[in-house]
Amino acid sequence: MTEENRKIAFICSKGTLDMAYPALVMGWAALGNGIDVTIFFTFWGLDLINKARVDHLEIAPVANTSMKMSMMGVNTGNLGIPNIMGILPGMTAFATKLMKDKMAKLDVPPVREYLQMLVDGGAKLYACKMTVDMMGLKKEDFVDGVLDIVTASDFMDMTEGAQIIFI
Amino acid sequence: MATREIAGKTVEVNEEGFMTDPNQWDKEIAVELAKEEGIPELTPAHWKIIEYCRQSAAKTGAAPTLRNITVGAGVSTKDLFALFPKGPAKKVARIAGLGKPEGCV
Numbered sequence: 656m657t658e659e660n661r662k663i664a665f666i667c668s669k670g671t672l673d674m675a676y677p678a679l680v681m682g683w684a685a686l687g688n689g690i691d692v693t694i695f696f697t698f699w700g701l702d703l704i705n706k707a708r709v710d711h712l713e714i715a716p717v718a719n720t721s722m723k724m725s726m727m728g729v730n731t732g733n734l735g736i737p738n739i740m741g742i743l744p745g746m747t748a749f750a751t752k753l754m755k756d757k758m759a760k761l762d763v764p765p766v767r768e769y770l771q772m773l774v775d776g777g778a779k780l781y782a783c784k785m786t787v788d789m790m791g792l793k794k795e796d797f798v799d800g801v802l803d804i805v806t807a808s809d810f811m812d813m814t815e816g817a818q819i820i821f822i
Numbered sequence: 823m824a825t826r827e828i829a830g831k832t833v834e835v836n837e838e839g840f841m842t843d844p845n846q847w848d849k850e851i852a853v854e855l856a857k858e859e860g861i862p863e864l865t866p867a868h869w870k871i872i873e874y875c876r877q878s879a880a881k882t883g884a885a886p887t888l889r890n891i892t893v894g895a896g897v898s899t900k901d902l903f904a905l906f907p908k909g910p911a912k913k914v915a916r917i918a919g920l921g922k923p924e925g926c927v
Contacts, residue, residue, distance in 0.1 A: 680926050687888050689909025762889065763927055775899035
């Protein structure tokens, strides 16, 4: 209460479903504890705020060493999903559905809704200018709540004194 | 276990100032705790949320998370953060005489 408000900033650089959640969960917890939250979306992380992409984030079993058969309800201990199976058509969609179902069971909202909660709670969202230019995107391509498209230097200015987490 | 006096009553609190026995809580205590949290007056909108948290905790044994509150009490995230500014998760739970919310959403 007495000292200046604690600030935290996340840099989201990944666009897979599993990597969308860390900043959302921690950012929401931070807001709940009265900490200022800024999120900077760069590179594939732009998918999280891209209207056309946010509802279609996926998780691929290929080269994902943490994804085990047991997650699909097959009790096989540490046996992984063979990469050869992962390349079959539909496997990415299957893994994605599995993860979405598991999240829904825990009452974890989908990414679009989660982002809206963060915005409503006072989080400030920004898109990275260099990546936006590279991908030919515009501000209209982003979900409501994205305040601006800013440079890396702008981000440094606006996060002075903040704890920064790169995801 | 530490005790302290709030609104003329002696209650048990933990090291973070959260009450540890919800049964010792009453509305006068809530008013005093709210003042400590920087909320000078509890309006009907505040009470609706506090009452929801009390009922939810009575059922589950733990303070509800923010998402539980918005969904369960039918209050928007914006309103919740406006009513209990700067950290509603802890503030609501503390004013309602509950422990810190358990759960991440």
